[in-house]
Amino acid sequence: MILINDHGMVREVRLNRPPVNALIAELLVTLREAIQAAPRDGVRALILSGAPGRFSAGLDVPLLLGSDRAAMAVLWRELYALLHALAASPIPIAAALTGHAPAGGTVLALFCDWRVMAQEDYKLGLNEVQVGIPLPPVLLGALRRLVGSRQAERLAVSGILISPQEALRVGLVDDVAAMDQVIARALDWCQRMVALPSEAMLATRRTARADLLHLFEVNLEPEIQRVIENWWSPSTQSTLRALVERMGKKASS
Amino acid sequence: MILINDHGMVREVRLNRPPVNALIAELLVTLREAIQAAPRDGVRALILSGAPGRFSAGLDVPLLLGSDRAAMAVLWRELYALLHALAASPIPIAAALTGHAPAGGTVLALFCDWRVMAQEDYKLGLNEVQVGIPLPPVLLGALRRLVGSRQAERLAVSGILISPQEALRVGLVDDVAAMDQVIARALDWCQRMVALPSEAMLATRRTARADLLHLFEVNLEPEIQRVIENWWSPSTQSTLRALVERMGKKASS
């Protein structure tokens, strides 16, 4: 479900679950283990990338609608564990958004150190509300850190998907590039990080990211419980089922 | 003192105290009651608007200078109660700044969800310092949430009035429009909010606005006492009296 590609001391971890890198528990676990293994393998910086045109479509909603409560609880716990691993990574991580990155696609990027997005007609954003899911507080906290309280409120409540250019303007991404340059740009960023005096860079990074990590240093169990309960609310279920129906019609037309 | 105009599930509450919608206790109470009544009437989003060219001139300084301490205490308590009602509103509120919005005019907008301003030669800003009034901490907290600490310090300490374009640039408003389009733009924003999956939108909105509401979840009595005391300080009184004298000369010339 992932591909590993080492460029010297920089490791690219590429999401590889065709066709749209939709997130399921197995992928979340595999990805977290890859993030956590990298520093032990001597890797000094990470790139998190996706397929050309498709970074990740977020959670695999069609599959999830057939899941039971136990499976949903596993999925959300694993998503939180992955986000925690990204926030706590002892080495820098660049998100190379190689294409569409709605919902969970953008969420992964929020917890990385730096984000570059393909500049074509791709979209990103936290459209959870549009599909009937309240944006969980930890995700909103990570968003607010990047774009400020006002833009975080606007983006999260409206659930809009935005262009790479608007994302750059509001601070949701740090750079945009032609699609075939996105990974090269992320690699360049990683190499500049690796070239810095290591102890000073890593210590400053810990200080600068302490507020992000702090989001996980409270008891998140009540939040996760609420997220799981919300999933089963009648309004969320009906919105998600209507979404999947539209996706089905689109795919078959 | 206010006009009510329903557009389907969106209600417009228009300030209507000619000539400049100056704020007095009675208007503050009427406005708060209208904000609080709307959700009970089945309204799903609110527009707070003013007269063409005049959103609100803020507190009615000429009138207030003739008030006694008891009346001033009532006024400030009612202002805080209104701001709390705006921050705590269970439904979204768009501020339609249809014209000049100095001081209290801008203050009301800080606690709404979204702000659109008429793009002509109108001004807005927190010019309390210019008229001798220290900006109270709760107001500064709401300002900081929209524009960040640096711009909040700059705007609050200098007390400058700014153009709609500069307000858009720094984040004090979210949109600008021709004056005759301001209310239509606010209505459009409200209708987009209402069209979203309701439970998810409202829950995300509560999360995103928790920091704003938190400003009211401490004992504000000491702050309100200081605000009232400041009003009676010799320097504030002499600055306000000079202001009213200039206003009188301008009006009679």
Next chain:
Amino acid sequence: MILINDHGMVREVRLNRPPVNALIAELLVTLREAIQAAPRDGVRALILSGAPGRFSAGLDVPLLLGSDRAAMAVLWRELYALLHALAASPIPIAAALTGHAPAGGTVLALFCDWRVMAQEDYKLGLNEVQVGIPLPPVLLGALRRLVGSRQAERLAVSGILISPQEALRVGLVDDVAAMDQVIARALDWCQRMVALPSEAMLATRRTARADLLHLFEVNLEPEIQRVIENWWSPSTQSTLRALVERMGKKASS
């Protein structure tokens, strides 16, 4: 080591330690005493300026490499005491960045009220990481307040020096001007502050800067101890020695 130049109620304090206004303990003490003496002399606003082309090169690294532990401890304690004095100043301070302002040069400006930078090919930024020094948390806190969490992380971790134009764009400075206009621009800002109703301006300023002052209202002793320890780490020492060697070659070529 400093020059004093009074313009009515505004006092300019000019760093005067040729050739590059490198900071040593004696200069830090002199500067702090000047900042603290000004309000007692009836001064109503301060300008902190440097030499044309050189605001300050930051800490005097070549000299410091020959210092013992006791001298380094004094230096860092005096730097923190100066930053505290800037943050706690009862009167506004404009930083007139008359030229290059790397590392400590930028640090001083973070704790002032307002910053104007010469627009020529000068650079500023927090390049501590580039020279092997982790950016201390208090400095990062002051940076974050000006530019937000995302830009603070980017600037601090990468340790890049940036142009005045980019500094203006991200909020690290508030204005840019031709070099021979920088002090005039700062004086103009100070005079506008002094012209405001004094009590209201000063009270609002205290409210708006409470978050900056709060950085010093915790026990900073553990942080200062870590900063001093870091200075003597083998990696910091070797990076600094390589830097000084490059500076020597450049100077003699």
